[in-house]
Amino acid sequence: MLRGMATVSFYADDLEAAKSWYTEVLGFAPYYAVPGGYYEFRIGDYQHELGIINRKFAPAAAQNQPGGAILHWHVDDLQQSFNRLLALGAKEYSPITPHGDGTFITASVIDPFGNVLGIMQNPHYLDILTKTHPA
Known part of the structure; x- marks a missing residue:
């Protein structure tokens, strides 16, 4: 049923700061952008996706504290x-x-x-x- 990680989504109140921070961590800029809404990075040997999403688009039940x-x-x-x-x-x-x-x-x-x-x-x-x- 599960074939591999497709995307992991992180939320951020300050999307531009998150984009800058992950660009610094990863050493490269996102390859895809929806300004004000979403940035996507391709990472590693299998080019897995890391999506940074504006927190205003998080599901209603999403928590604002780390966990899970x-x-x-x-x-x-x-x-x-x-x-x-x-x-x-x-x-x-x-x-x-x-x-x-x-x-x-x-x-x-x-x-x-x-x-x-x-x-x-x-x-x-x-x-x-x-x-x-x-x-």
């Missing part, structure tokens, strides 16, 4: 990525945490707009990447 599911993005250097997010103004949501035998490591932050952004070192991600994108 956390989508973890694979990173090559978790400590460096975590430190950079904090330096750019994010707040720690969950600390760097090894899981199982320590090969899976996660952390998450709250971006300056109230969204939870998860990061992870995951050997399974790298295995799949090698199989789907051989060198």
